[in-house]
Amino acid sequence: MDDFVCDKLTEWDLSEFIDIFKGEGIDTKNMYCLEDQDIEKLISKVGPRAHFRRQLKLLKVLPSTSDGELTMLSDVKKIMTHVLAKLSKQENTNLNVFLRNKIKDLKTDRRELVGVFGKTGAGKTSLINALIDERELLPSGDVDACTSVMIKVEANMYNTKYEAHIEFITKEEWKDELWSIKHYFGDTADEDEDYQDVAEKLSALYGEEWKEKSSEQLMDPKYFKEIQEFLQSTGKILSCETAKELSAKIIKYTRTESNQGGEKGIKRWYWPVVKCVTVKVPHDNFPQHITLVDLPGNGDRNKSRDTMWKGIVGNCSTVWIVTEVNRAASEKESLEILKSISSHLGNGGECRYIHFICTKSDVIKVSNDHSADLQAKILRRNIKVKEAVRKEFNKLHKIKKHFSDDSFQVYTVSAEEFLTPKVLSSGNTEIPKLQDFLQNLNDSHSETLNYVSGALGILSLIYGAKLKKEPGRNKELCEKLEQIIARQLDPIQKEMEKSFKVFEKCLQNGVERSKNSCEQKLKNFLSPRGKRGSAYHRTLKTVVKNGGVYTPRKGKQINLNMKLTSFLTESIDEEFRKTFPNERQSGPFNGVIDKFSLYTKSLKEKYKDATLQLIFLQTEESRIKKKLNKRVRDQKKIMYNSLTETIEETMKDCYETAAGFSGDGMLRRMKETLSRHVHKSKDSMFAKAKNVMLSHLLSLRVEILKTMKDTLNNSIDLALKTDDHSIPDVSAELMKVKEIYNKLNSSSK
Numbered sequence: 001m002d003d004f005v006c007d008k009l010t011e012w013d014l015s016e017f018i019d020i021f022k023g024e025g026i027d028t029k030n031m032y033c034l035e036d037q038d039i040e041k042l043i044s045k046v047g048p049r050a051h052f053r054r055q056l057k058l059l060k061v062l063p064s065t066s067d068g069e070l071t072m073l074s075d076v077k078k079i080m081t082h083v084l085a086k087l088s089k090q091e092n093t094n095l096n097v098f099l100r101n102k103i104k105d106l107k108t109d110r111r112e113l114v115g116v117f118g119k120t121g122a123g124k125t126s127l128i129n130a131l132i133d134e135r136e137l138l139p140s141g142d143v144d145a146c147t148s149v150m151i152k153v154e155a156n157m158y159n160t161k162y163e164a165h166i167e168f169i170t171k172e173e174w175k176d177e178l179w180s181i182k183h184y185f186g187d188t189a190d191e192d193e194d195y196q197d198v199a200e201k202l203s204a205l206y207g208e209e210w211k212e213k214s215s216e217q218l219m220d221p222k223y224f225k226e227i228q229e230f231l232q233s234t235g236k237i238l239s240c241e242t243a244k245e246l247s248a249k250i251i252k253y254t255r256t257e258s259n260q261g262g263e264k265g266i267k268r269w270y271w272p273v274v275k276c277v278t279v280k281v282p283h284d285n286f287p288q289h290i291t292l293v294d295l296p297g298n299g300d301r302n303k304s305r306d307t308m309w310k311g312i313v314g315n316c317s318t319v320w321i322v323t324e325v326n327r328a329a330s331e332k333e334s335l336e337i338l339k340s341i342s343s344h345l346g347n348g349g350e351c352r353y354i355h356f357i358c359t360k361s362d363v364i365k366v367s368n369d370h371s372a373d374l375q376a377k378i379l380r381r382n383i384k385v386k387e388a389v390r391k392e393f394n395k396l397h398k399i400k401k402h403f404s405d406d407s408f409q410v411y412t413v414s415a416e417e418f419l420t421p422k423v424l425s426s427g428n429t430e431i432p433k434l435q436d437f438l439q440n441l442n443d444s445h446s447e448t449l450n451y452v453s454g455a456l457g458i459l460s461l462i463y464g465a466k467l468k469k470e471p472g473r474n475k476e477l478c479e480k481l482e483q484i485i486a487r488q489l490d491p492i493q494k495e496m497e498k499s500f501k502v503f504e505k506c507l508q509n510g511v512e513r514s515k516n517s518c519e520q521k522l523k524n525f526l527s528p529r530g531k532r533g534s535a536y537h538r539t540l541k542t543v544v545k546n547g548g549v550y551t552p553r554k555g556k557q558i559n560l561n562m563k564l565t566s567f568l569t570e571s572i573d574e575e576f577r578k579t580f581p582n583e584r585q586s587g588p589f590n591g592v593i594d595k596f597s598l599y600t601k602s603l604k605e606k607y608k609d610a611t612l613q614l615i616f617l618q619t620e621e622s623r624i625k626k627k628l629n630k631r632v633r634d635q636k637k638i639m640y641n642s643l644t645e646t647i648e649e650t651m652k653d654c655y656e657t658a659a660g661f662s663g664d665g666m667l668r669r670m671k672e673t674l675s676r677h678v679h680k681s682k683d684s685m686f687a688k689a690k691n692v693m694l695s696h697l698l699s700l701r702v703e704i705l706k707t708m709k710d711t712l713n714n715s716i717d718l719a720l721k722t723d724d725h726s727i728p729d730v731s732a733e734l735m736k737v738k739e740i741y742n743k744l745n746s747s748s749k
Helices: 003-011 014-024 037-044 045-059 069-087 094-105 124-131 171-184 193-206 221-231 243-254 303-315 331-346 372-394 413-418 429-444 444-466 469-525 533-545 562-577 588-595 600-606 608-659 664-719 731-748
Strands: 113-119 144-146 150-156 162-168 236-240 255-258 274-282 290-295 314-326 352-357 409-413
Touching: 003 014, 003 045, 014 037, 045 413, 045 429, 069 094, 069 352, 094 243, 094 413, 094 444, 094 588, 094 664, 113 124, 113 303, 124 290, 124 314, 124 352, 124 413, 124 429, 150 243, 150 303, 150 314, 162 221, 162 243, 243 274, 274 303, 290 429, 303 314, 303 331, 314 331, 314 444, 331 664, 352 429, 372 409, 409 469, 413 429, 444 600, 444 608, 444 664, 444 731, 469 562, 469 588, 469 600, 469 608, 469 664, 533 608, 562 588, 562 608, 562 664, 588 608, 600 608, 608 664
Parallel strands: 113 290, 113 314, 150 274, 314 352, 352 409
Antiparallel strands: 144 255, 150 290, 162 236, 162 274
16 A cells, blocks of 8 residues: 555545555555445445545546646646736737737636525435535524525635625615515414515514514614624625534524524524525535535525526526425425426526436335345335336426436435445435536536636747748638638528528417417416405415516415416427527537637648647637637527516516505406506517517627627737737747646546
8 A cells, every 4th residue: 555545545534444445455556446346345334435436536537626637727827827927018019918818818617506496304405415525514404494595505716614605685675675575564464374474584583573663673783783794785704614613603694493503592593684605615525616506496585586596597507306205206396396497497598407306215114124125125116216206207298398308317315324324224325426427517627628728729829929920821821711711600600590580480470379369378367266356366466566476485486477478488499499409519500600610720731830820729719619609508598588578578567557556456456457458568569579589699690700700810810910029938838838738638538
């Protein structure tokens, strides 16, 4: 056994196995060759074994998380900072300014968002704790989760502490919410569910005082002494040495009450004014480019929290629906969550993976016997659960318009079994598989390689600019490249024009269906089956007061705007997914952007004296394609969501009028106002929604073609036509970065 193995086991908190590894003669070379069966013999306990397997995989497969690759990235960043300083001392020529901007644009801050949904008690927090091997990070157990506060978990890349970054809603938002609550619920009976919701919120922050005070009095600074940051419109940061210590401190910002752990004698709970809490853990515990987000299923009544919710859901590349294994196939709430957010995730988002996570997989409703026979029963039960969940998912035809079958997976997990390893364990937890999934999703190796590749291109251009060039040869190469650009842009333009015509036709069909059926759809909404007038008036009042949306404390969200838009979205759903697939391997518009090429590899063979400039143009081409693909992902969300937003905007005045009614006949007048407005506007508002979306698509086409043409032509001019003698010597820096690039590139093959 050598020092490397000993050091790694110590670093991974597995020093108790050093003697076993030593006895088996495990050194650096053969540690990399260990297979699953070897690891099982070396480490008998499931928890430590899974932890070792995960760390070994990081060491072997994903060098991005190893100290060596982080060091290489750090070295290149230092080199580029040094080069930037050199350039800043030179004359401000066009090339100099261009190069400085290119260096500043080098980034490695991409994050993959994983949204975690599930009702209270399903085991979301226990799952997250298990994934980062921290039992006591997020409080769970006998506590009532606050469904308003989003909790993000990500790696702390700046220090080794456990931190919580708390973001508050604004004072103005809270003041408006207090006024609304006081005005709207002033005479409500205690048994009303919505009233109970706001009563819980205000009692958490104010105790019973809120009942006797005005909204202005409740803004008194004395209630916020402990959170001056809220009054100052800044964020609050909590920093601790251990996960347990941080968990105790964040309870009052994320929970209603606690029967375990936390600070004793808490009198105020601040979650009502908290928008989001970002928990940062030491980066050794978590992939550096992943953010887990514990999310409520319906959004939020508070507008800023709801806006943040929509943004995060739309940016999730993966969604986990968490439910207990014994209820996974029969529980409707989990499927309702998925149905309610599907459009935000699919065509209105960028989600690539939907995973059902069935928790408590080691529990079965039989005796406490832990025999092999019982473990076999658990295993058979878990297999049946997976099959049943997949069967239920296959019935959700509207959701499947947004996602492929390959995007859906089912996992059975036990956080308790993973965090409390037993000598004889059933192995009925797939948490290690989820950890592997996160590591593969992380892919920080590609991010590092992209940064280093970009740096290599910039340094190649700087060094090439110092060399003597043959004007005639450069002119010939420039003309050749300009011809290639014009030729390569043609199929992009044609494909986008084709997509425009297809969407125009689909949307026109949607407009006609909407005009013919919207009044019946509204009638069904205004007179829902099983709800009599007096019982429905408060729901409808809330809908119009909140711009067409009602987010109940429990159950699915009511959104009149989406109901009215449904024929428009259904008309384009299938074509939209084909044109803007969330799967990264197939680019938008049938991959025409990805197919674009300057053919720099063949050009380098002919124009050897311009090799360095062509290396830069090669990295520039790659950078532009990545940038445009991201731009398309962002814009496609705006396009798709513009349909509902246009309808909401058209209905705005109508909602405001209906919200102003009170007293006798209020329900009847609200219904009449909505019905008249839809009847009057149906010939124009659906056509307007169609035109707004097509306008976004047209603007995107113009932007893509202009960006590619202008950016590449400008890069060609500066790389091949500029004669700048003020450029500094970067030969040493180029040699070092090229060496690092070759190491990274070879490790990815």
